[in-house]
Amino acid sequence: MPAHLTVSRAAAALIRRLQELHGPLVFHLSRGCCDGTAPICLRQGELHRGSRDVLLGEVAGAPFYTDAAQAALLANAGLLLDVVESDSDSFSVEAGDGLRFIVRPR
Numbered sequence: 001m002p003a004h005l006t007v008s009r010a011a012a013a014l015i016r017r018l019q020e021l022h023g024p025l026v027f028h029l030s031r032g033c034c035d036g037t038a039p040i041c042l043r044q045g046e047l048h049r050g051s052r053d054v055l056l057g058e059v060a061g062a063p064f065y066t067d068a069a070q071a072a073l074l075a076n077a078g079l080l081l082d083v084v085e086s087d088s089d090s091f092s093v094e095a096g097d098g099l100r101f102i103v104r105p106r
Helices: 009-022 069-071
Strands: 006-007 023-028 040-043 052-061 061-066 078-085 097-106
Touching: 006 009, 006 052, 009 023, 009 040, 009 052, 009 097, 023 052, 023 069, 052 069, 061 069
Parallel strands: 006 078, 023 061
Antiparallel strands: 023 040, 052 061, 078 097
């Protein structure tokens, strides 16, 4: 069973704005040691999903993926996709706005 995924008002507003600028979006949450709670947000055609990636849910119309091992760890978790002010050094589409997406436990 995938994690229960919700989105904050600030994150939903940013997603809508980014969708207007870039079209359909997709999220991926990695298992990295440092930025594991900072999902990457890409234009839908830019994410090359791995064979072990699974869909956790959808946020503001954008699919949200992680790999199967991470999904198993999050199976009973409640997650909130939120936004924080931060300079991001990632390829995530919000990186140039002084904001970044973050996943928090609910």
